[in-house]
Amino acid sequence: MVLWVDKHRPRQLDALDHLPALSRQLTTLAANADFPHLLVYGPSGAGKKTRIVALLREIYGPGVEKLRIDVRQFSTPSNTKKEISVVTSNYHMEMTPGDVGVHDRLIVTDLIKEIAQTHQVDSNARRAFKIVVLNEADGLSRDAQSALRRTMEKYMSSLRIVLCAESTAKIIAPIRSRCLLVRVAAPEVPEIRSVILKVCKKEGLQIPDNFATRLAEAADGNLRKAILMLEASRIQQYPFTDDQKIFKSDWEIVIDEIAQSIISEQSPARLLAVRGTLYELLSHCIPADVVIKRLALELVRNLEDNDGFGVKRTVLQAAAQYEHRLRLGNKAIFHLEAFVARFMTVYKGYLIDCGMG
């Protein structure tokens, strides 16, 4: 079964519903014989990847959609063999260097340079250069980024790099200054809504206005999420009703429940109970930063406004602090738990001050 997110992915730049001005610019860019390295950035689910794929098609034609998956091997300095899967067409290659963890530098020094040195196999190709798309480029280590610097300059005749990242903060300045920066903003509610309506039309579904709007609002600017929610709702209940409940993932429900439970009771026993739930989330591969962020925002949303700036402020400060620490440390549960404990202390103190505790 194909998910709707994939089935209804637009394939051409002019078919993209969102950011038409950007699509036009990219079309102009693609029409040029020459082409720069790109750094495409923007929040998750804003459609960076879809846009990159559409751009590739604009540059090379439909041939770029004939994909195969190659497994490339390379060996580390200590001579262990490593593998990375590379999505390949005749004209381009796409990979996620983060797949090989600390060895990502070798992807640049071995794989990408090798690609750069071999010429375009297809003599009918519209461009002499190949494009290498690097996903999650903000996860590239500094070593890997340094290795990219001269590579991007030396092989201009045979290679272009397209970096895809959520943020530019971790891309080093020398790389940024070698790329054209392309910002992909997340779609607004009306745009998401129109995509939802479009998908419904293609699937032959009737959707009440109000429900479509609520879905769009709940998607947080994330188109992928919107379409996944729509599909999940379809499975849950069809025909749709105006007041149908918005589908939430299990992990979202669990986090929201944690928020409720620590607002209603602050005690060592409750902390212990929450620890169990947090462990469970982590063991289901929900990233710790996602957990802490949703939990913090949910807490702030659920505290009453007259709870004062104080508690909310501390919640946000603590969330930022522990989320930062959890990037640096390697035991996520410590930091999650510390955050919960901190919230309990502050909130309890506040309640006592108000004579409610």
Place this chain on the structure above:
Amino acid sequence: MDDVRSQEEVVAVLKKTLESQNLPHLLFYGPPGTGKTSTILALAKELYGPDIIQSRVLELNASDERGIDIIRAKVKNFAKSTVSSSSRPSTLLSSSRLAPQLHTQFHAAPPPYKIIILDEADSMTTDAQSALRRTMETYSRSTRFCLICNYVSRVIEPLASRCAKFRFRPLAMSAATARLEYICAEEGVNVGAGTVETLVRLADGDMRRSIMLLQSAHRLHMGNEITVEHICEIAGVVPEAVIESLLAAWTSGSVSQIEAAVASVVRQGYSATQILDQLQDRILADAHLTSKQKANIALSVAKMDKSLVDGADEQLQLLQLMVTAY
């Protein structure tokens, strides 16, 4: 080398050195896009001419394996190999954009040494750098090293002290402006009022960045006039209106307003580092704040910058900045 702008001292000293036929080891350092790589490639071309450059110049950069053993072996092989008269077109220099006008002046008798360029030397491990000391001495009769880096402090002292140091400065405003205007004229780029100034200001001395921005804008707006707004958009500058909305939320003191404003900029994809930069500028210029308040905000901003580089979540960091300071 005459095309290298705004680095007059460097170029003058280098030229002198060339006349004497006795080149010391070199260390070039300075921020990105100030002409380090271009200068050494131009120098090499001037010394050897296009034909023998391949056999005389070895370039190793951060994309090459530069562990201790490998570097020793590579240097050894290269230093030992006899001069071949191969006249294959040089791939080494294909990216030297400053090169074409230079080889008219190369010496009839090229110098008796070879050059090894270690570009991006600051990404070499300290161990590899230590090992390099010996290698440099062993082959000092036949080879000259040129180390290039952004941060001179990341090159170990014993290595740095063996080299003549050349500091590349961020390009002076006037030189960068002149260079961009020259490029606009050469390439027939149609620039509006103030565009070149904006380019120079945004690139902050990084010539590569300003040329890249200019070229990208030119490609995106084929033939049309390039405006300040075009440049700001591709440089990732956050529009004033967005900064205003953040400042308004910030001063409102309401957590829900702050939350909404931050969520909105994050959704629009603006980079938090860029937002931070622009907020900082606004705050420093704000006459209503005392020096102490400004100092406190600057502290928070510095902390946040560090967290962002560590990879912390942009939304949470912006939120905590705005609920903390002001």
